[in-house]
Amino acid sequence: MSKLISTLEQLHLLRTRAVEDLSTKLASQNQLCQRFEKNIDTLTSLAAGLVSQSANSAAMMINQSKYKHNIQRIIDWQKQEQALARLEAQKIQGNLLAEAKREKSIELVLDAKRADRQAEINRREQKNDRFTLCPVLAASTTSDSSTIAL
Template sequence: MPKTISTLEQLVQIRARTVKDLSGKLSSQKQMCQRYENNIQALNNLAVTPASPGNTHAAMMTNQAQYKKNIQRIINWQKQEQALADMKMQEIQQNLLHEARRERGYQLVLEQRRDKFADEATRKEQKTTDAMSTQSWMRRQRQR
């Protein structure tokens, strides 16, 4: 087997490994984005929890207002983190698509080279068979 085929096989393996690694990163990033979404939903639920109807003391109302303000600050922070995570996920998706295309390109070139090598081997084998057949035919013609 020619050296170019073995080199292409190595390149395909490297590209496949890269695609697999990026797929893992994308999966992890999707999970992170989902965690942010879950956090935001849970925090929103905390922020809208109604106050007890009987507790209308000023101190209690101030405490609840401060609590909601802090929860809202955390929600905003989580939304920022989620936006950054979404951007990173999109970047990973683009990289994955690019690497998958590169891998497929190398696979196609490898398949073409293998086919070409097999065709050349078949042609060479056919020439050898034809030469042997010709020699055999010539011997039979001489013997007559």
């Protein structure tokens, strides 16, 4: 029984580490998603700032138009990357949930086996206590019967 408990403890430790690793990975992925969001907001405000400036010449207007177009391409690219990062975060979260369930089930089995082992130890102690008390009772019963017989 103790070998089984030891094996379950090792398995529980591995599952706990897996949950911790996935939690860390999910936190990193969420930070990446936030960075993409911040980049998109910053680039959007940069592109919007160009509209407020007035162009003095046609060449300047063409230059600003190309610049704005390039910024928009970067924004679109960042949005695609953000969408992929969100999908990855959802996948990691699903894996984390599944791993947490496995870890919890191992924990419950481990607790049950520990309780079974403790109950077995308690039964043995009670059994040993009964056998320890029985010779004393037997000796006192024989001495009482001998005094009665006299």
